[in-house]
Amino acid sequence: MKLYRFLSEEDTSAFCHKVTDALNKGWELYGSPTQTFCHKTGVMRCGQSVVKEVEGTYTPETKLGEH
Numbered sequence: 001m002k003l004y005r006f007l008s009e010e011d012t013s014a015f016c017h018k019v020t021d022a023l024n025k026g027w028e029l030y031g032s033p034t035q036t037f038c039h040k041t042g043v044m045r046c047g048q049s050v051v052k053e054v055e056g057t058y059t060p061e062t063k064l065g066e067h
Contacts, residue, residue, distance in 0.1 A: 001058045003067055004030070004051050011035065011044035019048050025067070027052045 009015035027050035034047040
């Protein structure tokens with residue numbers, strides 16, 4: 001089955017670490033990264049989609065972060 005996750009975080013090194021961790025666990029980048037600025041909080045946020053092929057059958061109970 002193919003799994004999909006969208007990783008997001010404030011625009012700090014924490015975002016890079018989150019994506020790096022996923023890549024080292026076998027996830028692959030999917031599409032381009034995104035950025036958005038929240039005028040209410042004054043914070044820039046980043047996002048990146050990742051996908052991964054694993055064995056099994058998807059159900060809504062699948063724990064994506066455990067793969």
